[in-house]
Amino acid sequence: MFFQSPPDFGQPFEDDHLLISLLHRYIPQEHLSFILADLKKFGSRVKNEMESLAKKAESSPPVHVPYDPWGKRIDEIRVSDAWQRMHEIAAEEGIVAIGYERKFSEFSRFYQFAKLYLFHPSSAIYSCPLAMTDGAARVIELMGTKDLKSQAFKHLTSRDPNRFWTSGQWMTEKTGGSDVSGTQTVAKVEGEIYRLSGIKWFTSATTSEMAMTLAKIEGEDKLSLFCVKLRDEEGNLQNIEINRLKDKLGTKALPTAELTLKGTPATLIGERGKGVKNIANLFNVTRIYNACCAVGYMKRALALSIDYSKKRKAFGKTLNEHGLHVHTLSQLQLAYEASMHLTFHTAYLLGRSELNKNSDTEERVLRLLIPLIKLYTAKMGVQIISEVVESFGGLVTLRILAFLRSFEMLKFWPFGKERPMYFHLMLYVRS
Numbered sequence: 001m002f003f004q005s006p007p008d009f010g011q012p013f014e015d016d017h018l019l020i021s022l023l024h025r026y027i028p029q030e031h032l033s034f035i036l037a038d039l040k041k042f043g044s045r046v047k048n049e050m051e052s053l054a055k056k057a058e059s060s061p062p063v064h065v066p067y068d069p070w071g072k073r074i075d076e077i078r079v080s081d082a083w084q085r086m087h088e089i090a091a092e093e094g095i096v097a098i099g100y101e102r103k104f105s106e107f108s109r110f111y112q113f114a115k116l117y118l119f120h121p122s123s124a125i126y127s128c129p130l131a132m133t134d135g136a137a138r139v140i141e142l143m144g145t146k147d148l149k150s151q152a153f154k155h156l157t158s159r160d161p162n163r164f165w166t167s168g169q170w171m172t173e174k175t176g177g178s179d180v181s182g183t184q185t186v187a188k189v190e191g192e193i194y195r196l197s198g199i200k201w202f203t204s205a206t207t208s209e210m211a212m213t214l215a216k217i218e219g220e221d222k223l224s225l226f227c228v229k230l231r232d233e234e235g236n237l238q239n240i241e242i243n244r245l246k247d248k249l250g251t252k253a254l255p256t257a258e259l260t261l262k263g264t265p266a267t268l269i270g271e272r273g274k275g276v277k278n279i280a281n282l283f284n285v286t287r288i289y290n291a292c293c294a295v296g297y298m299k300r301a302l303a304l305s306i307d308y309s310k311k312r313k314a315f316g317k318t319l320n321e322h323g324l325h326v327h328t329l330s331q332l333q334l335a336y337e338a339s340m341h342l343t344f345h346t347a348y349l350l351g352r353s354e355l356n357k358n359s360d361t362e363e364r365v366l367r368l369l370i371p372l373i374k375l376y377t378a379k380m381g382v383q384i385i386s387e388v389v390e391s392f393g394g395l396v397t398l399r400i401l402a403f404l405r406s407f408e409m410l411k412f413w414p415f416g417k418e419r420p421m422y423f424h425l426m427l428y429v430r431s
């Protein structure tokens, strides 16, 4: 009986000639051998440890437990062991820390993003909390209070899994995410601190220890930036209620919640009324994460598709012997390579900018590139992956069916016995 050999993405680092050539081009000789050796070792960890954890994490989504058995409000979010393990791996590998240790001077960001690019496709999107963590660390580094610098910053940039914190970023409210001027959360001053009240409509990484958020100080029109520590010393949420977890189309492992703040203590960061300008320091980092993760996904998708094209036969020859198939893959490869160059040049400029090494022109190019690469790689990522999904032909349909079977509403239907239902679904999915 025939069984198709499945595609394999190979060794994430050693087989990535473009990443290796970019490292040779940008990283000076004195740093190169350490960085290459570390990425090679990490590539094996991605393949041998992280990939199976990512699958486990995506198939065991987080659960919101609002009350304990005695009716007390607890608002726990229970996540899988695999998701927790991602937290430990991220800390051990220094995915955030590398950018702030700056052991490789202005090349530290380039090295960090190369590692993130390898981490992301097998992380079940643990890269999302890391992006916001890195952005929060940058905000604190630039404008945090003395306390935040001596405590939170150290947690956010730690390599010790037990000390490592992640941070959320709570901006979007029901009134809008692109335009946050309608934000309804109010901050009331209370001595040294503020107390926030309002509803945050999208808060990813809700299991984080802290978050950066926007609110209007009572009586003011403009937004200010605040830092919130989610739990008190006893581990109780600080006047925060979790309304529900979002039921998202993708990113199942990542908990994204709707929250109500009911007088949550918060620390003002930077000047009052300059919240949007100040939180842009966080965006600049998260946008580059977004691009880096998009190119990471493009690479993973292409590695699988190219490998499959060597194994799958149609009309007497392998797919990679069919000119039109190769033409399609080469177009995708071209778009991916262009995205890589843009993204990693931006990472290089970011590292230089943080150490004040950019010329005025480089600084302006960086400012221009950050939103552009986020937009371009996000759009390109969807196109490339969509095309790659088609390169596996109908097999993908069966995978989607397997996925659908895992849904609550379908799980009691014995597909083997209910053939009509199976065909009905097949037609539905195909259409």
Ligand SMILES: Cc1cc2nc3c(=O)[nH]c(=O)nc-3n(C[C@H](O)[C@H](O)[C@H](O)COP(=O)(O)OP(=O)(O)OC[C@H]3O[C@@H](n4cnc5c(N)ncnc54)[C@H](O)[C@@H]3O)c2cc1C
Pocket: 168, 169, 170, 171, 172, 175, 176, 177, 178, 179, 202, 203, 204, 205, 248, 251, 256
């Ligand atoms: C998986 C996921 C996780 C998220 N996690 C977080 C999180 O952790 N924290 C957080 O704060 N938010 C989070 N968000 C929310 C996200 O930031 C917002 O959804 C996003 O900013 C868009 O805001 P909106 O949904 O209100 O859409 P709107 O702002 O209402 O936009 C609707 C449409 O209008 C378009 N549009 C808006 N303004 C303009 C304009 N000026 N010109 C032309 N077109 C325009 C938009 O492009 C979009 O197509 C998350 C979203 C998702 C999907």
